Amino acid sequence: MNIRALVKPNVRRLSAYEAKEIPCRVKLDANESPYGFSFFKNIPTNRYPDPEAKELKTTLAKQLKLKSKNILVGNGSDELIYYLVTTFGGAVLYPTPTFSMYGIISKALGEKTIEIPLDPSFDLNMKKILDAIKKHKPKLLFLSSPNNPTGNCFSTERILMLIEKSKGIVVVDEAYQPFSSERGFIPFLKDYKNLLIMRTLSKIGLAALRVGFLIGDEEVINEVNKVRLPFNLNSISQALAVRALKDKKQMRSAISSIVSERERLSKELAEIKGVMAYPSEANFILFKVKNPEKVYAGLLKKGVLIRNMKGVINGCLRVTVGSKKENDIFLRALREVL
Numbered sequence: 517m518n519i520r521a522l523v524k525p526n527v528r529r530l531s532a533y534e535a536k537e538i539p540c541r542v543k544l545d546a547n548e549s550p551y552g553f554s555f556f557k558n559i560p561t562n563r564y565p566d567p568e569a570k571e572l573k574t575t576l577a578k579q580l581k582l583k584s585k586n587i588l589v590g591n592g593s594d595e596l597i598y599y600l601v602t603t604f605g606g607a608v609l610y611p612t613p614t615f616s617m618y619g620i621i622s623k624a625l626g627e628k629t630i631e632i633p634l635d636p637s638f639d640l641n642m643k644k645i646l647d648a649i650k651k652h653k654p655k656l657l658f659l660s661s662p663n664n665p666t667g668n669c670f671s672t673e674r675i676l677m678l679i680e681k682s683k684g685i686v687v688v689d690e691a692y693q694p695f696s697s698e699r700g701f702i703p704f705l706k707d708y709k710n711l712l713i714m715r716t717l718s719k720i721g722l723a724a725l726r727v728g729f730l731i732g733d734e735e736v737i738n739e740v741n742k743v744r745l746p747f748n749l750n751s752i753s754q755a756l757a758v759r760a761l762k763d764k765k766q767m768r769s770a771i772s773s774i775v776s777e778r779e780r781l782s783k784e785l786a787e788i789k790g791v792m793a794y795p796s797e798a799n800f801i802l803f804k805v806k807n808p809e810k811v812y813a814g815l816l817k818k819g820v821l822i823r824n825m826k827g828v829i830n831g832c833l834r835v836t837v838g839s840k841k842e843n844d845i846f847l848r849a850l851r852e853v854l
């Protein structure tokens with residue numbers, strides 16, 4: 517696959533901003549202040565961040581058994597979506613309902629969007645997507661799997677078929693992969709140059725840091741890197757993300773608590789009359805009630821804030837899996853409101 521041909525001509529001609537690190541005794545090249553603040557022992561606040569986020573990429577690469585050159589870090593995956601649309605342009609295809617930023621960013625950048633409704637079991641509607649691929653030749657396909665807000669993974673065979681049939685880049689957004697029972701798409705990277713995987717640390721306890729990352733073929737990563745702002749990830753986020761990733765025990769135990777609470781919450785919801793909860797592979801559960809507006813408002817009156825999916829999937833509400841105590845408060849409030 518000719519990746520360069522897929523890149524927008526204006527980006528194709530660009531070279532990435534070069535930020536060489538030259539060892540020195542006195543650093544007077546970047547108009548920084550010599551005076552920093554000592555909030556953090558090992559983070560010189562007066563210096564610009566490492567533009568390549570080397571330590572963070574090495575840490576991620578080691579844990580995922582990849583190479584640093586296959587990783588690009590962003591200020592959250594939101595920023596990476598922005599970079600992808602900037603690099604490749606439209607048309608941009610995604611199923612609906614899904615994560616809203618694919619559409620918002622594509623439209624903000626003036627690109628054409630193609631929205632294909634999911635089938636009744638919330639899986640990819642292959643006939644419609646394949647027809648749209650033929651007709652519009654999208655440069656980018658965004659597939660959130662597990663999908664936000666439906667909570668399910670799309671079928672692996674269907675995603676693989678789209679990677680094979682599409683002449684564009686297929687981005688599998690695995691923001692919720694840590695909570696899923698499926699293996700995800702990293703094992704398929706070696707087979708497909710047009711496959712990119714997007715992950716984030718936001719759902720696993722580090723939303724405040726804004727760290728997302730793209731994984732893919734070196735050539736694709738290098739093209740996207742051309743539009744990346746040089747210091748897109750601040751020094752504090754880089755340093756804390758490395759520390760958190762190295763604390764595998766805490767990370768794993770938080771994920772497994774969330775997964776077991778999700779299972780408990782699903783079971784409890786199934787027993788409540790008037791509630792129809794959809795299965796979830798993520799850290800949230802989508803459920804249907806007769807009177808979503810009233811239920812949403814009633815819960816909020818009791819101090820419990822969930823997401824009203826009005827206009828996205830009518831009749832549905834989405835609850836994030838919290839701690840055992842939070843989930844119990846939610847369940848009691850829901851029973852009372854109903």
Ligand code: PMP
Pocket residue numbers: 591592593594595615660663664689691692715716717718723726727728
């Ligand atoms: N992808 C999906 C599917 C999401 O649901 C979200 C967050 N709601 C994101 C990406 C954004 O993640 P980040 O915090 O890394 O920007």
